[in-house]
Amino acid sequence: MAEPILAARGLSKTFRAGGALFGKPFHAVKDVSLAVAPGETLSVVGESGCGKSTLARMLVGLETPDEGEILFRGAPIRRDKALRRQVQMVFQDPYLSLNPRRTVLDIIAEPLDVHGLAKGAARRQRVEELLDSVGLDPAAATRFPHEFSGGQRQRIGIARALAAEPSVLVCDEPVSALDVSVQAQVVNLLIDLQKRLEIAIIFIAHDLAVVRAISSRVMVMYLGRAVEMGAADQVLVTPSHPYTVALRGSALEPDPARARLARGTAARGEPPNPVDPPPGCRFNPRCPRATDICRGEEPLLTPRPGTTAVACYHPVGREQLVGA
Amino acid sequence: MAEQADQPSVLSVSGLDVTFRTLRGEVKAVSDVSFTLKRGEVLALVGESGSGKSVSTRAVMGIVRGNASISAKRMQLAGHDLLTLDEDAKRKLRGRVISLVFQDALSALNPVLSIGDQLGELYRTHLGISKKEARERSIELLRAVRIASADRRIDDFPHQFSGGMRQRILIALAIALKPEVLIADEPTTALDVTVQAQILDLLDELREELGMAMLLITHDLGVVARTAERVAVMYAGRIVETGAVDDIFRAPAHPYTAALMASAPRIETVEKLEPIRGAPPSLIALPPGCAFHPRCARRGELCDKVRPELVAGPNGRSHACHYPLVEIAHG
Structure with missing residues (x-):
């Protein structure tokens, strides 16, 4: 991999369930490390409560990690505003993340104002350029968010994130609120922007098929832990961690023959409450391959030559997936 | 499904119109929708937001909000004529004969x-x-x-x-x-991926145990592929294509169905996604002719002038398009 532009080392974040003082602490994210290079997309996949959104919020500085650090070109980001500017976020809900009382111009120009990048005519011109680059009419600048469809609003959200000329875009489920035909528009826009601007993208998602379309590499999270990480085709097409296998088996594909084969193979149970994770491997109560060792020491994400890194004592081999 | 072809229909709707009166004008949410559901089968109504898939089934259940006017040529449920039945009698059918699983639990x-x-x-x-x-x-x-x-x-x-x-x-x-008919309205949309698959499996098992017919409303082609036998694709309040799931996924006839499939990402292959340009139309100001024509790649001379009727072909297939991808009427 090329020199990473953004890296995270050993990030952990603890919240308290049921009140800051008397609540029970739990790890939303536990000891997660990652790195992305310019022009690369790393997707973070998992179900609700796996910590993917908390991870995203730490990367852009909306949450402070309890442990670990975030490095931009090798330098710790911390509170440095100039470095913060380099990592921008696209939010999930294009209806909630745009202020309804501000014009598109003011919404997109906010990063320009915050970082003192452009004023007056230059500010207006920059916003029009940004609108054009996300496929919207520059005349949209004078309008309000409610005048736009969901897909167009997400384009506005992307334009806002790009205003500060970031090197890294963190996208938190950017297409999950959109209709299928519109989803593809936004995914393609992100791919095009990435090629044009050489930005790195961290793409948070729960939909494996969308992830496959956009990712170079994929990290799978379960209850705050990274359980598998590697090249997108290896993780998604020939997964090794039993949880990734279960996710893959549950993915609904628009292919009747394939989809019917998957009937009756859904993973058992549901993700447990993160306040009380099971001892050992967090997936063991739901895992068809679990043995005694899995209930003991928690497995760590271990790189394996030629294939994905996996946190599992009994990874699934390629041969076992044939016909599955 | 061969054995179901002979089964009597348990729900049969034809010429269903649902119009809402709003301050901005009349909204034709559902226009001339017809479908039949045979005993024990799963029919999926698929479409994007605003396509009329939920409103159609709510009209059948008789639970559309007050400012709507509903009319139909025929609405038969397990031997009962829903068009002539009074409110009290209809209420007795809900739960016992027809029932609904909502989206947001x-x-x-x-x-x-x-x-x-x-x-x-x-x-x-x-x-x-x-x-x-x-x-x-x-x-x-x-x-x-x-x-x-x-x-x-x-x-x-x-x-x-x-x-x-x-x-x-x-x-x-x-x-x-x-009940004899279960309507499942986006039953898994709000759920996690692994749980979604479990719920679809459960619905499938229950349907077999109880011999229910299921009307599945979804925007997700993956849900259709996994669960349904027949599918009706809706766009801007109308059915634009119907047929057996296998036939339609193999060779869609309507350009909208084809475009919807091309825009859906797949795991096995990485092809560039082909989005449908533009957005679904406003139901207050529908485009003239075929409602899909402004977004259609196969648009021809007739499309902005004449609205294509739903044409029936063999194997229960039908489509509403002047320039279909597959000619089904003759073959």
């Missing part, structure tokens, strides 16, 4: 009543049985939707269950009186 359950009270109330109202017997039946029902330790969890409240468990409880409520 948290808002569809009463937060201040225990699960046992909510299920028990249903039995006591409809069957007039004792409290004790209703409780026993409710526990059985929770077992039927695979809720572990049903006899203990019966006294829990909705917030004490996970999203997947709540969806199971909603399904339990819907199948309690063993």
Whole structure:
């Protein structure tokens, strides 16, 4: 991999369930490390409560990690505003993340104002350029968010994130609120922007098929832990961690023959409450391959030559997936 | 499905129109929609937001909000004519003959009543049985939707269950009186991926156990592929294509169906996604001719002038397009 532009080392974040003082602490994210290079997309996949959104919020500085650090070109980001500017976020809900009382111009120009990048005519011109680059009419600048469809609003959200000329875009489920035909528009826009601007993208998602379309590499999270990480085709097409296998088996594909084969193979149970994770491997109560060792020491994400890194004592081999 | 071809239809709707009066004008949410559901089969109504898929089925259930006008040529449910039946008689059919699983399990359950009270109330109202017997039946029902330790969890409240468990409880409520038709409106949309698959499996098992027919409303082609036998694709309030799931996924005839499939990402292959340009039209100001023509790659001379009728072909296929991708009427 090329020199990473953004890296995270050993990030952990603890919240308290049921009140800051008397609540029970739990790890939303536990000891997660990652790195992305310019022009690369790393997707973070998992179900609700796996910590993917908390991870995203730490990367852009909306949450402070309890442990670990975030490095931009090798330098710790911390509170440095100039470095913060380099990592921008696209939010999930294009209806909630745009202020309804501000014009598109003011919404997109906010990063320009915050970082003192452009004023007056230059500010207006920059916003029009940004609108054009996300496929919207520059005349949209004078309008309000409610005048736009969901897909167009997400384009506005992307334009806002790009205003500060970031090197890294963190996208938190950017297409999950959109209709299928519109989803593809936004995914393609992100791919095009990435090629044009050489930005790195961290793409948070729960939909494996969308992830496959956009990712170079994929990290799978379960209850705050990274359980598998590697090249997108290896993780998604020939997964090794039993949880990734279960996710893959549950993915609904628009292919009747394939989809019917998957009937009756859904993973058992549901993700447990993160306040009380099971001892050992967090997936063991739901895992068809679990043995005694899995209930003991928690497995760590271990790189394996030629294939994905996996946190599992009994990874699934390629041969076992044939016909599955 | 060969064995279902001979089955009598349990729900048959034709020429259904639903119009809402709003301050901005008349909204034709559903126009001339017709479909039949045979005993035991799964028909999927698929479409994007605003396509009319939910409103159509709510019109059949008789639970569309007040400012709508509903008309149809025919609406037959298991031998009952829904067009002539009075409100009281229709209410008696709901639950017993036709039933609905909602999308959002948290808002569809009463937060201040225990699960046992909510299920028990249903039995006591409809069957007039004792409290004790209703409780026993409710526990059985929770077992039927695979809720572990049903006899203990019966006294829990909705917030004490996970999203997947709540969806199971909603399904339990819907199948309690063993209806002949189950309408499932985006039953898995709000759920996690692994739980989504479990719920689809459960619906499939229950359908077989109870011999119910299922009308599945979804925007997700993956859900259609996994669960349904036949599919009706809706766009801007109309059905634009129907047929067997295998036939339509193999060779869609309507350009909208084809475009919807091309825009859906797949895991096995990385091809560039082909989005449909533009956005679904406003139902207040529909484009003239075919409502899909402004977004259609195969648009021809007729498309902005004449609205294509739904043309029936062999194998129960039909499409509404002047320039279809597959000629089904002759072949």
